[in-house]
Amino acid sequence: MAGHTTVGELVHNLLKEDQDSPIIYQYYLAEHFEASSEVFVKVANEFESVIPCLRDAHDAIADAVSEHSEKYVP
Numbered sequence: 685m686a687g688h689t690t691v692g693e694l695v696h697n698l699l700k701e702d703q704d705s706p707i708i709y710q711y712y713l714a715e716h717f718e719a720s721s722e723v724f725v726k727v728a729n730e731f732e733s734v735i736p737c738l739r740d741a742h743d744a745i746a747d748a749v750s751e752h753s754e755k756y757v758p
Contacts, residue, residue: 687729688728688733708716712745724749730752731748
């Protein structure tokens, strides 16, 4: 099993919940960082699809995207 969650898996899991339940959520996609799918799947695996921290989440993910982008050669 991959170390990340896909949009489809998230939707499937949420459909199991009471649809009237309140929720707090935040998500990021590769397009938010102008990253390729290949790079972003590595970042999602690294974080196991869990947002790493509250205030610096975007910066932490952007740093990981940058790091993996430097290693990625299409």
